[in-house]
Amino acid sequence: MPIITVKNLTKYYKIHQKEPGLWESLKSLVARKYYDVKAVDDISFEIEEGELIGFIGPNGAGKTTTLKVLSGLLYPTSGQISVLGFEPWKRDHKYLKQMSLVMGQKNQLWWDLPAQESFILNKEIYEVPDDQYKKVLNELVELLDVKDVLNIQVRKLSLGQRMKCELIAALLHSPKVLFLDEPTIGLDVVMQKAMRDFIAEYNKKYKATIILTSHYMEDVKKLAKRVVIIDHGKIIFDGKLKEIIDKYAEHKILTLEFSEEFPKERLEKFGEIDSWEYPRAVIKVPRLEASKRAAELLETLPVADINIEEPPIEAIIRRVFSGGKKQEAKSKKQ
Amino acid sequence: MKKYLTLAKISWSNGLVYRLNFVMWRVRLVLSLMTAYFLWAAVFGQHQELFGYTRDKMLAYIFISWVIQSLVLSSRSIDLAGIINSGDLSNILTKPLSNLKYWFFRDIADKTLNLLFSVGELAFLFLILRPEIAVPAPGNLGMLAILVLPLATLLYYFINYLFGLLGFWTPQVWAPRFLLFVILQFVAGSLFPLDVLPVGLQNVLNWTPFPYLIYFPTQIFLGRTGNIGMVGGIGLTLVWTVIFYLIVKLVWKKGILVYSAEGR
CATH class of the missing domain: 3.30.70 (Alpha-Beta Plaits)
Known part of the structure; x- marks a missing residue:
């Protein structure tokens, strides 16, 4: 029984279109033109419990949109989605208590307070019992080695320390499903590795189902056995990393x-x-x-x-993307 | 429930981080009271009675309405639109939280902090201005505490929240909000009691939600509920609170569908 099922998911954004220039600005006050952007265009996949999956694709491919739909932030334009038996967009509290979304470029920690305060708030929000909270917090602090920074104002932490604390805040309620959007973005190589090791360890130890998106092939190579490649809102590959090499190299x-x-x-x-x-x-x-x-x-x-x-995976993926575009160009001509 | 109390607590500590900011905010409020106070003192000049108010009654109105304002109008939910626009609303949406309760409790934290500080200021202002304020009837005081002020607070919360929800559709929420502020100044009774206005206008205003935010509670304190009457006023506050609550629910439902969790 898969934990995540996505069937024919489509998500369009309505974008307000405006030509440059003052006249056009005035015109847009009266009559606005809208057009649809297909962020995600008819994708389907299934994920089993405990799987760690890498989503890769260029900027604007639809990775983040997919994660946002899965975590209940966005309402799908069409398609069926089920995570842990829930429809995410209904945001049933029973679902939200078992899920977590971490965005590398967003923070949930209270900026002006020590991370510890945000942890305590999350403990109450997720109704984590005292002893479980202590146990999980200690484990996470140990694994990520952030004991010394918990009482420092979040704004004064380095990016790496902050990301670690962000992860802790997101994991205190031991979510069964975890969505990580670019968790290593902006981090230095050492910190990237620390994050990677942690994610792998977490996946193994807690049997959590994890979807990870990243620009860094290294993340995906080290962490995910299965890879989903998305481009222009469509899945162009879904399978083992090794199969990409066999197929495209x-x-x-x-x-x-x-x-x-x-x-x-x-x-x-x-x-x-x-x-x-x-x-x-x-x-x-x-x-x-x-x-x-x-x-x-x-x-x-x-x-x-x-x-x-074998050629480096980056080069192969690049070929996959440019190949995808060529095919598209061809089909347009026909 | 415990989660929202913890939220109020952390909201408090967060508010205290910017002490200077907070102190300046309080100073501004004190100055605005003094301005209104001295303005009215000057308007009265030698007159003993104007617009049906004695000098002392008018100054008492200014004083009491100021205290009520700092309870009813102080809010944190003013940030809601910005948070929708920046995409930080996602932090609330992905957690088992109700957004409506979230901001309500942050407002409560803000209000208690403001009230706490205003106690000292009140004593100070009382000493230098020496307004003559009669102690209200215990019945009126009880009504204020358990019904009128909580309802006014709730009503303003829903109005304010509704303006915040505009953030789903446009990033330009400051213009409408500014308009709301101006309207409040004139028709909620924060600059002057509404019964100085022509009777026809008063009758119209009585059917709008605004007088019930500041004017009506202040008048209950001063024991002059006038032509609305205690029961009528409370009834209308209740009706408007329910109406705004329903609108808020509806607009939230529509807004959440167009929310695009931007910022990335």
Whole structure:
């Protein structure tokens, strides 16, 4: 039985359109033109309990809109959504008590007070019993290592410390479903890793179902087994991260080291040269022929070392997006 | 219920963070009272009676209406529109909270804080202005405390909340709110008692919700309910409170559908 079911979800925003210029501004006072923006356009997916899923896509792809619909903030234009058996937009308190939404660029902590005060307020809002509150708070504080900052005004914390406290505030009621929208945005590499480790740990320890959106492929690579790629409001891929590579990567990357110099042309016939700087060279070869080409290389050229790799996931995703656009352009022509 | 009390408590501590801000706000209020007070003192000059008021009665009105204003009109829910526009409303919507109760309790926190501070000011103003205020009949005082003031507070809360909800449709909520302030100044009775106006106008105003925010409660304190009468006034306050409550419910339902949780 899936915990989250989304069927044919569509969300349009009404946008008020205005041409630049004073005359147009005056005109818009009288007659406003509106047009619909399809933020999410007919998407469907299911998520099982305890899954940790990564949503990726460029800015404005519809990731955040999807999370907002799932957390009950937005009313869907059409489609059926069920989370934990509830329709999110009704905002049943029984649902809200089991759910949490964290937005990397928004804060819920009271800016002028120590984080501790916001925690106590959340404890009361979610009606968490005293002993459970103490236990969970201690665990979270321990895991995130923020013991020393709980009594400092939130406005005086660093971004990293604040994000950690934001996470604690969002998790005090031990939500079964957690929506994380860009939780690592703006953080430095060390802090990103700390966040990532924490999310993984939390998912494992509490069996929480988590949807995560991020711009950073590293987040998704480290955390999510299953990835949903969204672009222009549509799901263009839903499956294991590894399957993206199988499906979309056309090349493998061969990194070579040579023991003798030789003319560049001799290497060119094996594949496309990415870089060439004796004694190192990097070439791209068609995926299926990778091992065959490598064998030939070893036979014909003075190879000292060879390494076969998949292309970086970022490059593949970029291809997925640009491919998507090309297809769209084609279908428009027809 | 406990969650809303904790909310009021944290709202209090939050209010106290900006002490200077708060003190300046209080100073402004004291100055506005003194302005109205001295203005009326000057208007009376040598006259003993104007507009059916003796000098002392008028100054008592100004004084008492000021105290009632600081209870009825002080609010935090003035932030609601801004919070809808910035998308921070999401913080309330994603929690098991009622937005209507949330802001009500923040208002209560604000009001108690203001009341607490005004006690000292009152003593001070009493000493320097020495208004002659007769102690009201115990029945009137009881009515004020348990019915009239709570209702006036609630009525203003719903009106104020309704203006906040405009934030769902437009970011330009200051113009309508400013208009509300101006209207309140003239027809709620915060600058002058409404019975100095022509009778025809008074009769019209009596059917609007505004006199019941400040003018009516003040008159009960001073023991001059005039042509509305105690029961009529309370009845109309109640009717308007219910009407505004229903409008608020309806507008909220419509607004929440167009809420786009902006800011990202």
